[in-house]
Amino acid sequence: LENTNIAYLDISNSMNITNLDSLMKIENLESFYSTNCEMAYTEKLYNYLNNNSIEHDIEYEELKIREQVKDIADEIIDENMTEKEKSDAIIQYVVDNIEYDYVALEDEELCTEYNLFALKYALQGIGVCRNYSALTNVLMLEAGINCYEIGSGDHIWNLVELDNEFYWLDTTWLDDGSDDIKASPYYMNKEYD
Numbered sequence: 001l002e003n004t005n006i007a008y009l010d011i012s013n014s015m016n017i018t019n020l021d022s023l024m025k026i027e028n029l030e031s032f033y034s035t036n037c038e039m040a041y042t043e044k045l046y047n048y049l050n051n052n053s054i055e056h057d058i059e060y061e062e063l064k065i066r067e068q069v070k071d072i073a074d075e076i077i078d079e080n081m082t083e084k085e086k087s088d089a090i091i092q093y094v095v096d097n098i099e100y101d102y103v104a105l106e107d108e109e110l111c112t113e114y115n116l117f118a119l120k121y122a123l124q125g126i127g128v129c130r131n132y133s134a135l136t137n138v139l140m141l142e143a144g145i146n147c148y149e150i151g152s153g154d155h156i157w158n159l160v161e162l163d164n165e166f167y168w169l170d171t172t173w174l175d176d177g178s179d180d181i182k183a184s185p186y187y188m189n190k191e192y193d
Contacts, residue, residue: 011037015137024048031055038065038119039138065119073142083162086143094136094171097125104128129156129172136171
């Protein structure tokens with residue numbers, strides 16, 4: 001991006017982006033929007049945007065989200081685990097640590113807030129499907145597992161690649177209080193209905 005002439009850049013909802021250092025090479029950047037890209041936020045980037053009077057939507061407290069996600073991954077993932085063991089640890093963590101907020105189903109403003117700040121609320125332990133899928137996504141990526149968020153008009157879940165095979169995963173629907181999440185059709189299924 002060095003010497004490019006971009007004035008406005010919006011990469012919102014690009015959670016798989018983990019490094020935005022090249023942004024600092026754009027010469028005429030005036031505004032930058034990146035809602036739900038917390039895994040790429042650094043203090044260096046935040047300071048650069050502020051020092052160069054570039055309009056942006058990054059809040060200072062969002063800089064801690066990347067560190068929180070890395071801490072969780074370090075806590076639940078061991079480098080000697082297989083990909084399957086890593087994914088199982090992540091799935092269990094997400095199901096155990098987020099509570100679905102049914103009030104948001106009737107409160108459009110609250111639901112929008114959860115969607116705009118997906119990781120923030122997921123790390124606070126509350127949210128809707130977007131928060132479940134977002135935390136699942138970034139933890140899988142931290143563990144070195146390819147993971148994607150897939151959505152329909154009113155729901156979002158994950159597609160996970162393990163050992164060169166793709167599986168559907170819906171941590172929201174897995175959070176139903178059952179003892180055996182592995183028996184659920186929403187757990188690492190090759191077909192999603």
